[in-house]
Amino acid sequence: MAEAVPFGSSPWRRFAGKLRLVSSPKSTTDRSGRVSGANGPGGRSRNAYSGLREIAGLAAAVLSIGLGIGLGPATKEPAVDYPFREALTPLTDAPIPPGTALVLVPPPETPLADAKFWLYEACWRRPDVLWSLAQEWPLAERPTAGVAVRPTAVPPGWHEAWRRGDLRYARHSGAK
């Protein structure tokens, strides 16, 4: 009759058992003296797999914690200067009534694909108004005001309502 070995027979499992990292398999002896359970007949391979699982779980946790230390809150971020963040900072002071639908005119040299970043930043600076880019027209609600980032001629029918550096806010003359 095989004697029940605490924590199984694999060296890994014995090591883990010494550290009390894995559970102790329960083996029971019935009235006839037969051992059943983890190390009993038919239980050996199952127990070895159980040990493998426990080691795999431990290894996964340790690796994850290691990766978490390497890629955690203390990770250094690359410093990136986004031109739109600085250029649109004064927007917070612009006298734009909340709820206004506006068109934003980024600097002319801005590639079409990057214009949306200017729109995002405008949204962040003034979340109380509705921003759009000219290429998104026509819209269900027609913008009645606009913000241009570079000095441009105000189109006929519009008048400049506010200016800070290169940033200009203009309203359509028909708008309230």
Added chain:
Amino acid sequence: MTPVNEPALMLLPLSVGWGAWRWYRRYPTRGNPLAVIGLWAYVVPGGFLVALATLGLRWHVWLMWVMAGAGLLVGLLARRRVPAASQTARTWAVVAGVILGFQALQMALRPVTGWDFRYMWGLKAKVFALAGTNDPRWLAWLPNAMLHPDYPPLWPDVMAMGVRSGGSVEAVATAWQVLLLIALGAGCWDNLRDAPPVIRTLGAAAGGFAPIILMPVYSGYADLAVAFLAAVALGSLARMRKSKAADAATLLSLSGAVAGLCLTKNEGMVLAFGVMLAVMWFGTKRDRIAVAATFLVAVSSWQAFLFVHGVPPEPRSLNPHAWLVAAREAARWMWGQGFVPLGLLLVIWLLALIALARKETTPVVIALGVYACGVAAAYLSSLQGTVWHLATSLDRVAATPLPAVLSLALARNTSA
């Protein structure tokens, strides 16, 4: 808005969490208080704001005080208390607390700088706080379509609550991240109730040092909330399977986490769907009804809001040929990614799944399978370019459920 001190911003949701914890004390299987408080402090106030917005009611500050008062009242009236089923050596609990406290301090000291925080989650919080609701006009405004107006609103809503109470959105996001991080560690600790204390501490550390999602570049994102809710949902699912039926505390936590997942992020909704399917398969009739009803109410309320207000859903490709092309592109991109960090994440996943192959975690594996399929479908049907989508999100999408999975992978084998 009423200006308040920034630490006080969390008092409203925490009073609800405290009330919930006092209520849980009547259940012997109540689990860890920090996980319970984190769960209900996040889900109830957020769900309350979503419900108000869905009903067309504005978020008056006094309504939030009423909600917090109701939480306090529940806590004060809930006097019944029974001894907890499991006790833990305090020394190890203190060690876990120190680990989580260290990480929480690191998070508290870092500014919230994530791109999607500034241009999606935090931006929405500012918009919603100003409008006093999930502003349907802003969400339906076509130029905002790139800002994911159809994403579930719970995370911006809980931040908007703090902004309406007088805090800056960055301060509110930091406070919530600290709370959610501690709750995540506590949730992982809680999933190891039968494990030796050292393993419980390791589980808590796996939560506290969750890879990828705590990086500053992803700060202010909803993924930390999803990771915590996943830890609660999957842990509850495993406990339900182990005891054949969910006890009252487990069922409450499971339902709360499912509601939170559905209303926090689309990926969360997919995971919640997987959890619901697993409960349908393995749960009792009571479990099935509770979880399915929670899932359906949470999903349908937000989808009905979007439909009624004409908020456009994210367009998807329905062309199978495009899916194949996207799959090829995705495979090529992943092959070129090297070993760190995505390859290492995959190794961790593989090891965790080996450890998870147990009878009581079958429902967890089913839920994760549904999550993987849902995420893969979202990537392959993307119209914004699969590779761009993968490059900007695959690492955190893969890392989000990992703390939950690891905590369950570490659990003691009780059945083979």
